[in-house]
Amino acid sequence: MQIHQFNDVHQLNQHFAQQIATLLTDAIRQRGKAFLAVSGGKTPLGLFKRLAQTNLDWRNVTITLTDERWLNPLDKDSNEYLVKENLLQDKAAKATFISLYSTADDHCCDEIETRLAVLPTFDVVILGMGEDGHTASLFPCSTEIYSGLADTSSAVLMVNPTSAPYRRISLSKTRLLNSRIIFLHLVGKNKMAALNKALAGSNLFEMPIRAFLHHPTTDIQIMFAPEEVTNASSYQENY
DSSP, X not given: OEEEEESSHHHHHHXXXXXXXXXXXXXXXXXXXXXXXXXXXXXTHHHHHHHHTSOSOGGGEEEEESEEESSOTTSTTSHHHHHHHHTSSGGGGGSEEEOOOOSOGGGHHHHHHHHHTTOOSBSEEEEOOOTTSOBTTBOTTSTTHHHHTSOOSOXXXXXXXXXXXXXXXXXXXXXXXXXXXXXXXXXXXXXXXXXXXXXHOOOTTTSTTHHHHTOTTOOOEEEEEOSOOOSOOXXXXXX
């Protein structure tokens, strides 16, 4: 695990976008295609906008979500809407997007499993984290958390959180871990406090992010900045 600590969000977004672009470009050079899974929420908006302006071969990049609120993609609260409005713009408009939305309520997970089955190992996964330690839509308050964190072949699961609005669909721990690199993107002192709490404990179901932080073969990269904006230009790396 490495913690990359920046002085402000602008500095973080600039460095992070370039790092992602380099990883995707390397993947395209080595394997012909690149595969990226991103999270929703407010934290990545600035990153998405900067990444969308980055020069790379977006025609060979496929993007999907780590999780989705069970809403019509045109709903402004959906993660798909957020990604299309902020990431799939400018240069990145040429990328391919795979949605986690389905109208087949009774068989939605099966349909999305089939949709995702064409994707190989992700090249980059960008996770977020709530102050309760949830990541993607793997909520500690949900009864589905046990199946979500199980070592299973299932790529997705439906989640009904009691502490957050909307029914959700989430990639499973197993599918998220199937990535060449995983980033945890955090902004704000409260998120750092939650991270420290997660690192200090071991109960995965209490704070699901621990399943990634403590995973024996996953070297997670933590990208952090406080909410304040400064004029400084350096960042710290803690190991």
